Amino acid sequence: MKFTKPLIKGKLIKRYKRFFTDVKIGNEIVTAHCPNTGSMSGLLNKNNKVWITKSLNLKRKLKFTLQIIEDKNSKVGVNTHLTNKIVFDALQKNLIKNFNKNVKIAREKVFGTNTRFDFFLKDKNNKSFLEVKNVTLKRRNGIAEFPDSITTRGTKHLNELINATKKGFNAYLLFLIQREDCSKFEIAKDIDIEYSKALTKAVKHNVKILCYDCKFSSKGIVLNNKIRFLINE
Numbered sequence: 673m674k675f676t677k678p679l680i681k682g683k684l685i686k687r688y689k690r691f692f693t694d695v696k697i698g699n700e701i702v703t704a705h706c707p708n709t710g711s712m713s714g715l716l717n718k719n720n721k722v723w724i725t726k727s728l729n730l731k732r733k734l735k736f737t738l739q740i741i742e743d744k745n746s747k748v749g750v751n752t753h754l755t756n757k758i759v760f761d762a763l764q765k766n767l768i769k770n771f772n773k774n775v776k777i778a779r780e781k782v783f784g785t786n787t788r789f790d791f792f793l794k795d796k797n798n799k800s801f802l803e804v805k806n807v808t809l810k811r812r813n814g815i816a817e818f819p820d821s822i823t824t825r826g827t828k829h830l831n832e833l834i835n836a837t838k839k840g841f842n843a844y845l846l847f848l849i850q851r852e853d854c855s856k857f858e859i860a861k862d863i864d865i866e867y868s869k870a871l872t873k874a875v876k877h878n879v880k881i882l883c884y885d886c887k888f889s890s891k892g893i894v895l896n897n898k899i900r901f902l903i904n905e
Contacts, residue, residue, distance in 0.1 A: 673754060673757045673758040673760075673761045673892050673893050673894060674891055674892035675725060675739070675890075675891060675892050676725075677725040677726060677727070677728075678725070678890075679723040679724070679725060679739065679740070679890055680697060680723065680724050680725065680726060680736075681697075681721065681722075681723055682695040682696055682697040682702075682721075682722050682723070682724060683695065683696045683719050683720070683721060683722065684696075684716065684717070684718060684719065684720040684721075684722045684741065685701060685718065686716075686718065687706055687712065687716050690706065690709060691705060691706050691707075691709075692704075692705070692706060692734075693705070693706045693722075693738045695722055695724055695736070695738070697724075702724075702735075702736050703734060703736070704724045704734060704736035704737055704738045705734040705736065705737045705738065706738050706750070707737060707738065707750070707751045707752055707753045708738075708750045708751065708752050708806075708808075709752070710752075710808070710819070710820045710821055711820045711821045712741075712750060712808060712820065713809055713811075713820045714743060714809065714810065714811065715741045715743055715748060715750065715808060716741075720741050720742055720743065721741070721742035722738060722739075722740065722741050722742070723739050723740040724736045724737060724738050724739060725737050725739055737751065738750060738751065739751050739754075740888065743810070743851075743853075744853075746851060746852055746853035747851070747852060747888040748808050748850055748851050749806075749808070749850030749851075749886060749888070749893050750808060750850070752806045754893065755804055755805075755806040755848050755850070756779070756790050756791075756804055758848060758850075758886065758893055758894065758895060759790070759791070759802075759804050759846060759848060759895065760777070760779065760791070761894065761895070762884075762894070762895035763775070763777050763791070763793070764777070767895050768846075768882065768884075768895070770844065770880070770882065771793050771795075771800070772795040772797075772798075774795060775793045775794065775795045775798075776793070776794045776795070777791060777792075777793055778791065778792040778793075778794075779791055779792075781801065783801060783832060783835075783836060784832065784835065787828070787829070787832040789801040789802065789803050789829075789832075789833075789836075790802060790803050790804045791803075791804070798842055799840075799841050799842065800841060800842035800843070800844060801833065801836050801841055801842070801843050801844070802844045802845075802846060803829050803833060803843075803844070803845050803846070804845075804846045804847075804848055805818055805819075805826065805845065805846070805847050805848065806848055806850060807847050807848060807849040807850065807851075807857070808820065808850055808851065809860065810851060810853065810854055811860075814853070814854055814855045814856060815854060815855075815856045815857070815858060815902075816847075816849045816851060816854035816856070816857045816858075816883075816885075816899070817857070817858055817859065817860040817863075818847055818857075818859060818860060819860060819863060819864050819867060820860070820863065821863065821864070822863065822864045822866075822867075823864060823867055824866075826864075826867055827864075827866055827867050827870045829845075830845070830867070830870040830871055830873070830874045830879070831870060831874075833845060833874055833879045834873065834874050834877045834879060837877050837878050837879060838877075842880070843874075843878070843879045843880065844879070844880045844881075844882055845871075845874070845879055845880070845881050845882070846881075846882040846883070846884065847881070847882070847883045847884075847899075847901075848884060848886065848895075849883065849884065849885040849886065849899060850885075850886050850893065851885060851886065852885060852886065852887065852888065852896070854885060854899060855899065855900065856899065856900045856901075856902055857883040857899050857900065857901050857902065858901070858902040858903070859871055859903075871903075872903065875903060881901050881903075882898075883898065883899040883900070883901050884896065884897065884898055884899060885897050885899050
């Protein structure tokens with residue numbers, strides 16, 4: 673996934689009202705849109721290095737968008753709008769080996785009456801739904817976690833993935849860890865116990881869990897290494 677605009681380096685001043693972030697670029701302070709509704713726990717320390725992009729859309733109220741925050745010398749992608757773009761790019765390049773290289777990919781596929789999964793993948797032998805979650809939280813050395821706040825929507829998606837398996841579909845949940853400093857992944861059950869229970873139930877119903885980290889460059893963010901999933905007991 674390539675950035676469409678050049679990255680601009682700055683320092684974080686503060687995040688407020690969920691969607692606003694003040695960033696210092698040289699001697700100037702600009703307000704950037706924060707495209708992440710999570711708590712972003714551990715990332716919002718003042719003077720953290722950040723990278724933003726500038727939009728050329730004259731109708732946008734906020735011209736800048738927050739893309740990356742550096743946490744203890746490790747880059748973290750915080751723009752959740754890019755999550756599915758990174759995964760779509762990986763699917764097209766056959767970087768996720770669970771799926772056939774000739775698989776047909778549909779995005780934002782409706783399931784049931786009130787659910788839309790991120791991807792529907794079809795080849796001559798399989799029909800699969802794939803839901804994607806963005807991960808930024810790291811509280812312990814080398815371990816990424818999800819969620820960073822209570823997610824009733826995430827729990828709903830897990831229950832619908834279970835329903836998909838009951839109707840004969842393959843169901844996958846991919847945790848995209850937009851970090852380079854984690855080798856393991858687990859569910860933060862102390863943050864959302866209901867999500868943890870729902871995921872354990874989903875695994876028992878053959879919902880397959882995939883975890884990948886990301887590689888960063890000035891040009892873009894790409895899917896990188898498969899990460900070990902530690903399921904809660």
